[in-house]
Amino acid sequence: DGGITQSPKYLFRKEGQNVTLSCEQNLNHDAMYWYRQDPGQGLRLIYYSQIVNDFQKGDIAEGYSVSREKKESFPLTVTSAQKNPTAFYLCASIAGLAGPRGTGELFFGEGSRLTVL
Amino acid sequence: AQSVTQPDIHITVSEGASLELRCNYSYGATPYLFWYVQSPGQGLQLLLKYFSGDTLVQGIKGFEAEFKRSQSSFNLRKPSVHWSDAAEYFCAVGIRYGGSQGNLIFGKGTKLSVKP
Numbered sequence: 001d002g003g004i005t006q007s008p009k010y011l012f013r014k015e016g017q018n019v020t021l022s023c024e025q026n027l028n029h030d031a032m033y034w035y036r037q038d039p040g041q042g043l044r045l046i047y048y049s050q051i052v053n054d055f056q057k058g059d060i061a062e063g064y065s066v067s068r069e070k071k072e073s074f075p076l077t078v079t080s081a082q083k084n085p086t087a088f089y090l091c092a093s094i095a096g097l098a099g100p101r102g103t104g105e106l107f108f109g110e111g112s113r114l115t116v117l
Numbered sequence: 118a119q120s121v122t123q124p125d126i127h128i129t130v131s132e133g134a135s136l137e138l139r140c141n142y143s144y145g146a147t148p149y150l151f152w153y154v155q156s157p158g159q160g161l162q163l164l165l166k167y168f169s170g171d172t173l174v175q176g177i178k179g180f181e182a183e184f185k186r187s188q189s190s191f192n193l194r195k196p197s198v199h200w201s202d203a204a205e206y207f208c209a210v211g212i213r214y215g216g217s218q219g220n221l222i223f224g225k226g227t228k229l230s231v232k233p
C-alpha cells in the first residue's frame with residue numbers, strides 16, 4: 001500500500017543535540033512538506049519541497065534544516081538552534097500543486113513526537 | 118493575506134445529535150477548501166474538498182460541507198454524530214499558484230468531544 005512513513009514515532013533529545021526525523025513516501029508525489037503542530041496552534045509550515053534538490057522555507061524555518069536528494073525522501077533535522085523543539089511533527093506530500101494540475105489533497109504520515117529533556 | 122479561522126476551539130455534542138463546525142477564510146480569489154480530521158497522536162485524513170461546481174460537497178464518514186462565497190465560509194456538518202467522530206477537525210484553504218506558505222493554510226482546529 002502506498003503511503004508516507006515517518007520515523008521514529010517518538011524521540012527524546014537532550015538540549016544541544018541535533019536530531020533528524022525521517023519521512024519516506026512511495027506515492028510518487030512531487031511535493032513534500034514538514035509541519036509542526038503544537039496544542040491550540042494548528043499546523044505551521046516549516047519547510048516544503050516541490051522538486052528534488054529544491055526546497056523552500058515555510059513560516060517557522062528557523063532552527064530547522066531539510067534536504068531533498070531523492071523524490072521519495074524528505075528528512076527534517078531539528079538543530080540545537082531551535083529554542084523550543086518539543087512538538088509533534090507531521091510530514092505530508094501532494095501529487096501536485098493545489099491548483100489545476102493537482103488534486104489538492106495532502107497525504108500525511110502518522111507523525112513524530114519529539115521531546116527535549 | 119490568506120487566513121483560515123475556526124471560531125470554536127472545543128465543541129461537545131451528544132451522540133446522535135447534529136454537528137456543525139464553522140470555518141471562515143480570507144482569500145482574494147476562489148479558494149480550494151478542505152476539511153481534515155485528526156485522531157489523537159495520528160496524522161491528518163482528508164474528509165472532503167471543494168474545488169468548483171456544486172457548493173455542497175459530500176465526504177467520507179457521512180460528513181458534508183457547504184461553500185458559501187458571500188459569507189466566506191465552508192462549514193462542516195453531520196446529521197448524526199457517532200462516538201467515533203471524537204477528534205480534532207481542521208479546515209484548510211489551498212493557494213492556487215503556490216507561494217511561500219506551501220499551498221495549504223490551516224485553521225487552528227476544533228476539537229470535538231462526543232457525550233454518550
